[in-house]
Amino acid sequence: MAERLKATKEMKRIMRRYYAQAKYAHYMGKKVAWITSGGPVEPLIAMNIIPVYPENHGAMLGASKKGGQLSEFAEGLGYSPDVCSYVKDDIASTITKESPIKGGLPQPDMLICSNNICGTVLKWYEIQARNFNVPLFIYDTPFVHTEFTEEAKEYIKEQTKEYILFLEKVMGRKFNYKKMDKVGRYSLQSMKLWKEILDTAAHKPSPMTAFDAFFHLALIVTLRGKKIVLRYYKTLLKELQERNTKNIGAVDNEKYRLLWDNLPIWFRMRWLSDKFANHQAALVADTYTQAWCGVIDYIDENDFLGTMGEAYTRIHLNVGVDQMADTIKDFIRKFDVDGLVMHSNRSCKPYSFGQYDIQNLIKDMDIPVLMIEADMTDDRKFSESQVEARIDAFMEVIKEKKRTK
Amino acid sequence: MKIENSLALFNKIASDPYDYIKTLKEKTNKKIIGSTCTYTPEEIVLAAGAHPFRISGQAQNLSAADAHIQAYGCSMVRCMLEDGLSGDLNFLDGVVFPHSCDSIQRLSDIWRLNIPSLHFDILLPVKLDSQLSQNYFAKVIKRFKSDIEEALDTSISDKDISEAIHLMNQIRTALGQLYTLRAANPALIKGADMAAIVKASMVMDKEELLVELNKLITLLSKIEKKNDARKRILISGSICSHPDIYQIIENKDAVVVWDDLCSGSRYFEGLISETENPYIAISERFTNRFVCPAKHIRADFQLDNMKRLIADHRIEAVLFIFVKFCEPFSFDYPDIKNELEKMNMPYLMVEMDQHNRIDEQLRTRIDTLLEIMQF
Ligand code: SF4
Ligand code: SF4
Numbered sequence: 001m002a003e004r005l006k007a008t009k010e011m012k013r014i015m016r017r018y019y020a021q022a023k024y025a026h027y028m029g030k031k032v033a034w035i036t037s038g039g040p041v042e043p044l045i046a047m048n049i050i051p052v053y054p055e056n057h058g059a060m061l062g063a064s065k066k067g068g069q070l071s072e073f074a075e076g077l078g079y080s081p082d083v084c085s086y087v088k089d090d091i092a093s094t095i096t097k098e099s100p101i102k103g104g105l106p107q108p109d110m111l112i113c114s115n116n117i118c119g120t121v122l123k124w125y126e127i128q129a130r131n132f133n134v135p136l137f138i139y140d141t142p143f144v145h146t147e148f149t150e151e152a153k154e155y156i157k158e159q160t161k162e163y164i165l166f167l168e169k170v171m172g173r174k175f176n177y178k179k180m181d182k183v184g185r186y187s188l189q190s191m192k193l194w195k196e197i198l199d200t201a202a203h204k205p206s207p208m209t210a211f212d213a214f215f216h217l218a219l220i221v222t223l224r225g226k227k228i229v230l231r232y233y234k235t236l237l238k239e240l241q242e243r244n245t246k247n248i249g250a251v252d253n254e255k256y257r258l259l260w261d262n263l264p265i266w267f268r269m270r271w272l273s274d275k276f277a278n279h280q281a282a283l284v285a286d287t288y289t290q291a292w293c294g295v296i297d298y299i300d301e302n303d304f305l306g307t308m309g310e311a312y313t314r315i316h317l318n319v320g321v322d323q324m325a326d327t328i329k330d331f332i333r334k335f336d337v338d339g340l341v342m343h344s345n346r347s348c349k350p351y352s353f354g355q356y357d358i359q360n361l362i363k364d365m366d367i368p369v370l371m372i373e374a375d376m377t378d379d380r381k382f383s384e385s386q387v388e389a390r391i392d393a394f395m396e397v398i399k400e401k402k403r404t405k
Numbered sequence: 406m407k408i409e410n411s412l413a414l415f416n417k418i419a420s421d422p423y424d425y426i427k428t429l430k431e432k433t434n435k436k437i438i439g440s441t442c443t444y445t446p447e448e449i450v451l452a453a454g455a456h457p458f459r460i461s462g463q464a465q466n467l468s469a470a471d472a473h474i475q476a477y478g479c480s481m482v483r484c485m486l487e488d489g490l491s492g493d494l495n496f497l498d499g500v501v502f503p504h505s506c507d508s509i510q511r512l513s514d515i516w517r518l519n520i521p522s523l524h525f526d527i528l529l530p531v532k533l534d535s536q537l538s539q540n541y542f543a544k545v546i547k548r549f550k551s552d553i554e555e556a557l558d559t560s561i562s563d564k565d566i567s568e569a570i571h572l573m574n575q576i577r578t579a580l581g582q583l584y585t586l587r588a589a590n591p592a593l594i595k596g597a598d599m600a601a602i603v604k605a606s607m608v609m610d611k612e613e614l615l616v617e618l619n620k621l622i623t624l625l626s627k628i629e630k631k632n633d634a635r636k637r638i639l640i641s642g643s644i645c646s647h648p649d650i651y652q653i654i655e656n657k658d659a660v661v662v663w664d665d666l667c668s669g670s671r672y673f674e675g676l677i678s679e680t681e682n683p684y685i686a687i688s689e690r691f692t693n694r695f696v697c698p699a700k701h702i703r704a705d706f707q708l709d710n711m712k713r714l715i716a717d718h719r720i721e722a723v724l725f726i727f728v729k730f731c732e733p734f735s736f737d738y739p740d741i742k743n744e745l746e747k748m749n750m751p752y753l754m755v756e757m758d759q760h761n762r763i764d765e766q767l768r769t770r771i772d773t774l775l776e777i778m779q780f
Binding site: 077115126127149 | 472473474475477478502504505506507508510511512513514515517518519526528529530531532534535537538540541544545548698699701704705708727729730732733735736737738739740742754756
């Protein structure tokens, strides 16, 4: 097994500091906003508001194998067993304070919700708005089935202004446009760096796997717009580039390259990673972490506020299934992958419905597809023996195919 | 004309909606436009000279749909897709997908990629709480108008829209009258009949519908009010198209007097202003009626709405009927339920695996729950 990335340690330190800061925000007279993972965070940073991501917290809860237990707690309150486990984990953790962060997430002073990832977050944030009795702003991104209409473009542009007025009202002070300009540039730069990082995986052998990407993603999600992200990602990029010059792969003797679709299965990351590595297979890319850099082209660095709306609206989860399939095709080519692993995620309907059609749409690429039924945090919905058998069978197909090529 | 005949007509259409539409199509040669959610502005479809109808998803067995949507999709969406794929909806000329929940959102994509017909996405705002989103909403309706004009190669005048609005307002008024009559005197007609009337209303030719509704109202208005000591129940959820549920309740000395359903009051709630700009007016109705849980108006809207319905209709117990895997409705449930507990209002929640089928187990559950419900 290749060594772990050295930068990882520093990343853990940054995240610890970030959560400590968030935890003590109120003592330092700062306000905390809870925001969805695809939400427009930059104006918050420009306003010196500390953003907190319940989804990132959900991932942490999942990784610490608390997902099933917390979901069950929420189900005891009346939440359905069939709905997104991030929501249930968050609601349960708000009450039980069960969390890798001592005492759970800091209470929000406001909630910022963008439906560019799903409609579920709308219900989630309504629940928390009632619970904490704090103002809620919805950044409404019309779905792009086939086209991004003129009126949607205007709507979203105007909403950015509405958002700023909302922040000014909650904070009782004027918006800092000068700082926003800087934050916007940092944000765009960090997205570009993130892309460069993920692109290093095109090298054979790949210096990183999707599991590394899932881990390092936390920064671009939670802190984009901050300088520290740039600094850290530059270090990480350097390390990966060095690996590439020396041909050091993340997976020993990498022979097969795979692409992952959907959210990670947070509570089985290590297991899955080992499982594939034993087959000399590296998951070199994924559609999930690419979402934070897939829309760079829509952003004008000289007019971040004016252009971020379109970028936020066109993210991977907010477009039609055929566009998603095109993206997957691009990745298959770019990363030269031999197989596609789709996580059919019971929690996330907008990500999972359409996966069968994506399979049909990429048929011409002629690569084997494996579908794993699971959930990103709820370990009750995971059958290890079944998944194991299916991975083995899938790898056999891939190996056979490569042999006969 | 007797009441029974009128009810028989509605029931027949409700039980075999596709057959009615096929005959209608043959007779009138009208284009048939299916809709997947109550956020479809039917006025625009009517103004285009086409016939709007709600796809109810009649399939009893899923096979074709399984190859496109996982088993954790709600049965509404899966049954609609099954009907589309199996050819049962071949009489359709087009389908409208108003943006509502995540499942309908993906259904639209899957439909577009697999079933050849005219396709209309209405990219509604998700929030209805600001002037900005209201303006956007009106523009979206206007775009739908030009989309349908282009697709059906027709042109819609303002007069066409006004007439359609007027017609739909009359229909909504009539349905509201029926509900009110029945809420005051539940013995007038059975709950199952009332549900069939609304379901048929989403299917029938609108002119014919208005005539039939008014006939029925005239007949029912003549009946004297009886004393009715049965417990007054409200049904809440997305879709409840199963007549048996009403019967089970009525067997237990209770009666459904009102609902908060897409297949019920949400269909006719709210009128459209006939003096305003039609696009603004149509969008305002969607905001002013009981907003569905897939849209946002205020964080506590659904709780307040439930309280208002309980007070307005003197409700004594609430029955939640949810379609399994439906997120928008189920997420509101725990908070609403807590509110009901504070009010000492009895309630129960049942989940239906298939929205159009009731199995023995479900029947027994409703039965026993009604029995143990503390009135
Ligand atoms: S996992 Fe899916 S449904 Fe849940 S919050 Fe994320 S995008 Fe929404
Ligand atoms: S029942 Fe629920 S999930 Fe299904 S289509 Fe209706 S709102 Fe969507």
